[in-house]
Amino acid sequence: MIESVATTALTEHLALVPGVYTVVDQDDQLRLLAGSRAATFGAVQTWKRDLLHQLAAGPCPARDLAARDHAAGFLTALHAGGWLETEVGRAQGPLYTLQPTRRPVPASSPTPDELILSRFAIVHRERDSRHLVVESPLAWARIRLHDPALLGLLTAKTPAAAGLAQVPQRLADRFLHDLYRCGLAVPVGGAEEEAFHLRQWSAHELWFHQRSRIGHRDRLGSGYGRTRWAEGLFEPLPARHDPYPGPVVALPTPDLERLRRTDPPLAAVVEDRRSVRTHDDDTPITLEQLGEFLYRCARMRADSGPEGGRQLGRPYPSGGSVYELELYPVVRLASGLPAGVYHYDGHDHALRSVQGPGPGMARLIAAARRGTFEQSTPQVLIVVAARFGRLAWTYEQMPYSLVLKHVGVLYQTMYLAATAMGLAACGLGGGDRETLNEVTGVGYTDESAVGEFLLGSRPATQ
Numbered sequence: 001m002i003e004s005v006a007t008t009a010l011t012e013h014l015a016l017v018p019g020v021y022t023v024v025d026q027d028d029q030l031r032l033l034a035g036s037r038a039a040t041f042g043a044v045q046t047w048k049r050d051l052l053h054q055l056a057a058g059p060c061p062a063r064d065l066a067a068r069d070h071a072a073g074f075l076t077a078l079h080a081g082g083w084l085e086t087e088v089g090r091a092q093g094p095l096y097t098l099q100p101t102r103r104p105v106p107a108s109s110p111t112p113d114e115l116i117l118s119r120f121a122i123v124h125r126e127r128d129s130r131h132l133v134v135e136s137p138l139a140w141a142r143i144r145l146h147d148p149a150l151l152g153l154l155t156a157k158t159p160a161a162a163g164l165a166q167v168p169q170r171l172a173d174r175f176l177h178d179l180y181r182c183g184l185a186v187p188v189g190g191a192e193e194e195a196f197h198l199r200q201w202s203a204h205e206l207w208f209h210q211r212s213r214i215g216h217r218d219r220l221g222s223g224y225g226r227t228r229w230a231e232g233l234f235e236p237l238p239a240r241h242d243p244y245p246g247p248v249v250a251l252p253t254p255d256l257e258r259l260r261r262t263d264p265p266l267a268a269v270v271e272d273r274r275s276v277r278t279h280d281d282d283t284p285i286t287l288e289q290l291g292e293f294l295y296r297c298a299r300m301r302a303d304s305g306p307e308g309g310r311q312l313g314r315p316y317p318s319g320g321s322v323y324e325l326e327l328y329p330v331v332r333l334a335s336g337l338p339a340g341v342y343h344y345d346g347h348d349h350a351l352r353s354v355q356g357p358g359p360g361m362a363r364l365i366a367a368a369r370r371g372t373f374e375q376s377t378p379q380v381l382i383v384v385a386a387r388f389g390r391l392a393w394t395y396e397q398m399p400y401s402l403v404l405k406h407v408g409v410l411y412q413t414m415y416l417a418a419t420a421m422g423l424a425a426c427g428l429g430g431g432d433r434e435t436l437n438e439v440t441g442v443g444y445t446d447e448s449a450v451g452e453f454l455l456g457s458r459p460a461t462q
């Protein structure tokens, strides 16, 4: 076991974690606020305010602070609530800073001899900084590394072996203890490998899940939700996709008034909806049907906006009315429409040719076929792509989770429209990663595929 380490040979400096506000409430109680968290620290007193000002101004030697009158109890309470970051180092300078992101959780056991970096810990460079940080969605603190060689201590037995000859063993032990107690390092062969509730998560999915929900992380100063963070920094993306230069196929517009009278009732459509993966290639889907389907699902329409104004929208709902999704019909077989990859221009209700049949199109169709366990070679594969910047200009932390929610509402709209029209439809849960970008020439981080939907004529037997 690593002993609990005395701090005498180490330097320890304390500061308030970033993003903390101090307020005095109507009962003269001192309150600290950060993001969605708040805590009360008794009656406001001058010495408390002075101490907080000092802690807010930057790292102060812990020993000097503790020696001040009354301070010890107050500092203990601030530590217990996760309001203080601790910079640990030696005379030559700091080595790391432990920065709580929420209330600390006491370690359930002494620090084991053999530790390993948590599978969920990620080391990355902080934005606008040269510092590396170690973070995990399961840890109550992140650690800023003033010297990245410190991580070598997880595998090396001694500081010298980790290339840290100047670091006393006691400080190395303290670092490993801190990694363990905040959840960034775990015992070898522990619950991360053995318990289902942890084994079921891959690191990127747990990060994505945790970071796309509102929570403690906004204590560290980053915004969440509709902050419009890019305003003044970057131009917003226009609502309309740049038109592809290829030939344009005008699509017939359905008579919506007639459809309101003749469509099956909603209850029948919802109840009859099924995933149908096979298509009737003897009587393929027609250009008119594809046009009606796209019009009913994804055309741009002028809706009534707030206060009687008009705003652009589509038949399916979209967070912030941003509409970042683009539809690329990949047509293998359709009556009245040459095969090829098209982009649906919902403003003009037209298809613009992106590329004719070739290896790119074949790869997209083959990946979709694999997604149905080789049951279906679709007549039309609708690849749904997202122009990420449309949402990411406005939203922080969770725009990608919004994209996937939008894919869900679009899928259901497409399922219902196809059912009402007597077409075969099936959503897919995964698809080809980069081929659409090879076909369109658009950058992967600007716009790429996020969904796939099979569409075709429905066999009489289905």
Ligand SMILES: Cc1cc2nc3c(=O)[nH]c(=O)nc-3n(C[C@H](O)[C@H](O)[C@H](O)COP(=O)(O)O)c2cc1C
Binding pocket: 273, 274, 275, 276, 277, 371, 372, 373, 411, 426, 427, 428, 429, 430
């Ligand atoms: C998001 C989503 C992903 C899906 N992924 C696939 C898939 O990859 N392959 C497939 O054959 N069916 C897929 N389906 C269809 C489901 O298998 C189908 O909805 C489910 O079996 C229920 O059957 P039903 O749609 O006929 O009611 C998906 C459906 C949804 C909504």
